[in-house]
Amino acid sequence: MTDYLLILVGTVFVNNIVLVKILGLCPFMGVSKKLEAAFGMGAATTFVLTLGSGSSYLINEYLLGPELAYLTTLSFIVVIAGIVQFTEMVIEKTSPELYQTLGIYLPLITTNCAVLGIPLLNVQEKHDFIQSLLFGFGGSVGFSLALILFAGIRERMEGADVPPVFKGSAIAMVTAGLMSLAFMGFSGLIK
Amino acid sequence: MLTALLVMSILALVLGAGLGFSALKFKVEGNPLVGKIDAILPQTQCGQCGYPGCRPYATAIAEGEADINMCPPGGEEGIQKLAELLGVEAKPFGAGAAPKPKAVAFVDENNCIGCTLCLQACPVDAILGAAKQMHTIIASECTGCELCIAPCPVDCISMEPIAESVTTWKWQYPVYAFIPSTEATRR
Amino acid sequence: MRQLHRFHGGVHPPTNKTQSSETPIIASAMPSKLVIPLHQHVGNIARPVVSVGEHVLKGQVIGKADGRLSSAVHASTSGTIATIGYSKVAHPSGMDDLCVTLIPDGKDEWVANLGADYRELSHTDIRHRLRDAGVVGLGGAVFPSDMKLYGGKHQIKTLVLNGAECEPYITCDDRLMRERAAEILLGAEMMRDLLHAEEVVVGIEDNKPEALAAMQQAIVDGKHARMEAVAVPTVYPGGGAKQLIRVLTGIEVAAGVRSTEMGVQCFNVATAYSAYRAISYGEPMLSRVVTVTGNVERPQNYEVLLGTPVAELVAQAGLKSGTQGYIMGGPMMGFLLPSDQVGVVKATNCIIATAPTLFPAPAPTMPCIRCTRCAEVCPAELQPQELHWFAKAREFGKAQDYHLFDCIECGACSYVCPSNIPLVQYYRYAKSEIWARERDKTAADTARQRHEYRQFRLEREKQEKAEKLAQKERAALLAKQQADAAAATANTDEDAQARIQAAMARVQAQHDATQPRNTANLTPEQQAKIDEIEARRAHIQELAHPEADLDKHHEPPKE
């Protein structure tokens, strides 16, 4: 039980996928201008990643096995792409605005390195099914957390007197860096 | 090798089936975005965007055919709002599409011959008149689209800018001493 | 003793009231001219009903109330109308508005006016009289009082009379209560009657013990039942209607909610006085008490005729040198007058002559450091630092989410701001921008509706036309069939053709004979001109509909 809790806390805070592992920066930068979009993206990624790490575990364990290990990346991408497509349809149906705001970043979840990275890490760390699910869920919650906090700061900075050359992406990069710096404070908390 | 192919085909088949099913299940009818875009447009129905009225332009934007910077009456503000709604970058107006100050049409009644051509051109029926009768603009309904100017055979319609009055007067943006005024006004 | 409540925040600026509060109200001298704006109230501007050169009597209507929410304007004295036109008015914009300029004849001759006992009048009649007498709220909001004296379906428990007068420098209500308490209370009785209110509570800040004593004495002397004058703590903005209602009754009236819905109504003491005078003596609103203070020799309260130019008023108090401008209202919520020639209006409770010694220029503005001193003093319990942040960034939607429109613009936040940020101006700016946007939105919605209806109409006309055409065709077909049947016996096609042509020629001849065309006998120049116009028309048509085929919506339904 403690093991599971540690995986969860570890992936959300200590080894935050964005701010510590520096994975998935593309949507982190792209969909953090508005808080609502960040929530939507977080939810979509969490859904895809949890489902993705679960199913990729099953595929890896029962379909591929050790002899077809060279197919892991390929098959994971296929599965993730399928889930992303499904998510896209659901969002377009249920929330057209969110669909519009997320724009290209929604299908790009497929190529989000965090989304592929976590199933691959699962394989590497030899997690069992529950652990894989938790790792995927924790990782994506960590991603959402970072994204939402970041969006909060960026929304606030809309009104700041940022020097013109630093407006937009430049100051966002600086902010991401400083956030990463702050998250280093968690290092050593869980090995 | 064969197993690999088999495995991948099975995967593809299963996913394909699932997606096909959900494509039917979550089919989207129409584009609900059009109404939202139309709500932002100023409804002058002036056609300056190259589309016959605001809704056609909204449809064009929603379908990705038109750019968001083609509506001068909406002003920079309108572009900002569209950009926000659509999650794209705001951009400045193209050449020759700068917004003008708001105005209403005015019929010089000394010259009006009562030809009704302007009545037919007005997109919001804001011109009152009949054949061989004097025409006049219902100022409160006029959107300032200027569509009535061209058809007038005697050039008796002109645009009168709307002056600010005590009731429509707006408070100024406070001037910050430490921010150069050029920067304070730009955004 | 009444249980008092408190409201959040508030500040204690130096009151500066004693300069003007210790001498009685005196009548201001007759000015050389009166500049009377026709828009001195909330609502529609009054419609001028006099003409230039006309001689008017004191109390004669010069502007009629226009529409439901409006109020009448009267000649403050007898004299001649010099001009009716646009000139500077007491408004923060510094813009011109419609004013009537009246040159007094010095006779101060009254129009025949009828006083009445309000108990003998119907409530509707009283309200009509108040409206025709131009009675509006004198606390500063200038909302037509007749509109406020209607409880509707709501049961009003408490009528609050506002004698708090929390702004520094202003003492006009203080003096009025000391000198004319009895009439204020009679006005209050009338208001209570109109509203069917149970009790009347007069709130007076505890820094005005004389006024409080005078009012309490008048309640006893006048044998007023269920009426009390209560001392409320001196804290700015304790005289705001919402704040005073909160202090006296514990009820919080939210923004956008009418206080009557909560069973309370609030009037300024001066309004009660004016309402009483208007009904009992038939005197319309012609004058009001104005505190003249600041950089003057003799700070003093004057009974001033509406329209009196500010320059002539302050001259009587002995203007000191170094005066740079005039604030109308108090230093917390007032505004600088655009000119010293503007006339005193119903909202003018105070004129402060400013000088750098009294009101030093503000220190340079620094950025907000989010210290929240503003939030601590905000009587509306807002987060002024957030509102400022959003207004500064022009994020109006967010500003509205943070309750921008609950702001009463009392200025307490700016008063305590260590960064000297003109916070209130940011809020006013944001509010007026939002209002402008709302106007645009309404206009756009109307335009959309009208455009859609027009589309519908064009479509319908087209259909009708098509139907008519179809009917005609059917009729023609039928006729043809009959004709064909007939033709079988006698006529040939050529015959028919010839007969039709003959008929057409006949008609044409008839037409020419009865209606000689005006283009029949034209000179060559005229002909040339007509041709030119025709050419231009054709050109314009082309320009107007360059893509006639694509552009079906704009195609006139003539084809």
Place this chain on the structure above:
Amino acid sequence: MFTSPYITKPVSVSEIMLKVMLALLPGIGFYVWYYGPAILVSITLASVTALATEAAMLKLRDRPVAPFLKDNSALLTAWLLALSIPPLAPWWLVVVGTLFAISISKHLYGGLGNNPFNPAMIGYAVLIISFPVQMTHWLTPHPVGHPELSFIEQLGYIFSGVLPRGLTLDAVTMATPLDTLKTQLHLGLSVGEIRDMPIYGRLAGKGSEMVATGFAIGGLYLLWNRIISWHLPIVYLGTLYATAGLFHVIDPAHYVTPLFHLFSGAAMIGAFFILTDPVTSPTTPRGKIIFAAGAGILTYLIRAFGGFPDGMAFATLLMNICVPLIDAYTQPKVFGKKAKGAQK
């Protein structure tokens, strides 16, 4: 033309900042008493760097220099940063930290009032991650009884890195009480054994406990003058106390007393001077409580289980990240809209 209100209360940003700096003086006094005047050198160095950086950045950003130099905010940042790094740190460490704090974490965001992160703590975090070794050489307080350095000797080390003949760095410096505690616990000692070491006093580390007390005195002055609101320091210290107390009650051999935590490291200066930076803390009362409580818990977690000896700086920065969201979700109800079912 300016608009109403035409009167203002005579308070200014620079006055507020100045009072905060005044409140730091008791702590600095104890610091000098127990550790020698080296800290004054760091403070001076940091102040000069801060003012120079501030002026340069303002020039570059095309903003007036004079009013912002006079607002004292850069000086305050410099002081706080200097107080949180070892007094005997080489001069360039102070300069780099201050430079980073003022230029990157303050002026890139638009200067005073716009920075989302506490500049001093960003400076500290950058230094402790980039130069961990230099950041652990703290001076030994004189009650512990090691050879003392004279002012000249301290100056010499700060600027040239040269110690008097016969002295090694280890002889005049030590790890902080918190750091020692952590290391010794790892080595298997119990809290009781560790507390018997000569560097510890009644509450916490000898000397440092008095410095913390000095800061607390200054903090009370700020509270008394209503420069800071009570929410942040009280809730922060309370949460830290409660969390530490909980663990201490569960296992006193492994977790020190809560008072030890309050009087060690940056807890006191943090509670009264760092968390209370208005720019980077929430503005709503409820928000302040959440912010301070979060910082308290994080401080304890990092101290007790994390990789760094003190968690104050990182806790502050982590909570700084959350400030916009905390503010957005803790908006108080406004006048007239408190009752349930009230109209919108």
